Amino acid sequence: MKADFIINGRRESLEFDSRATLLEVLRNSGHREVKSGCENGECGVCTVLLDGIPVNSCMVLAASVIGREVTTIRGLTEDDDTGLSPVQEAFAEAGGIQCGFCTPAKVLVTYSLLSRNPQPSDEDIMNALDGNICRCTGYVKILDSVKLAAEKLKASGKESRKERGK
Ligand code: FES
Ligand code: FES
Known part of the structure; x- marks a missing residue:
């Protein structure tokens, strides 16, 4: 089948099997x-945002998201010198990145959490990241990194992409 998907704010017309996962x-x-x-x-490494909420894309039928907003890590990049969002910068600066395999998912979960809850407690953060396993590091x-991201977003006035009209 063929359908239009909205991925990182762009419409993409894609051919796919009706049983395929996102x-x-x-x-x-x-x-x-x-x-x-x-x-x-x-494991959570396949996380994307669906209408702003994290989902495991391996567990979602692609056909069920037609017309909904899908955001991958590329959807968070900025048009500045670094190309990184404040959340990505925070993970790099605070050492939340080891091999980086789990990092896109963790950044997306963090972005979604801070969009809804700009000042999360440790418990809020751990609950949000509960389904995202990292094999490289302690947590x-x-x-x-999440706490630094919250500070950066607050300082930049960019609590969420939605608030910036993107
Ligand atoms: S690949 Fe989707 S949860 Fe592991
Ligand atoms: S940074 Fe390697 S799995 Fe998390």
Whole structure:
């Protein structure tokens, strides 16, 4: 079948099998920034935002998201010198990135959390990231990264992409 998807604010007309998952359709259409791991809803590396809310794209039928807003990590980049969003900068600065395999998902979950809750508690952060496994590190630096991201967003007045009209 063929349908229009809205990915990172752009309409993309894609051919796909009606039984395909969103993860398969994204990766087959060149969105390799969306990582594939367990393909069973357990690791969280395939996370994308669906209408701003994190979902495991391996567990979502592509046909069910037609006409809805899908955001991958590329959708968060900025038009400035670094090209990085404040959340990405925070992960780089606070050491939340090791191999980086799980990082796109964690950045997206953080972005979504801070859009809804600009000053999360440690518990809020841990609950939000509960489904996102990292094999490289303890989670302390990831926690620090989310807190730094909250500070950066507050300082920049960019609490959420929605508020910036994007
Ligand atoms: S690849 Fe989707 S949750 Fe692991
Ligand atoms: S940074 Fe390597 S799996 Fe998380």
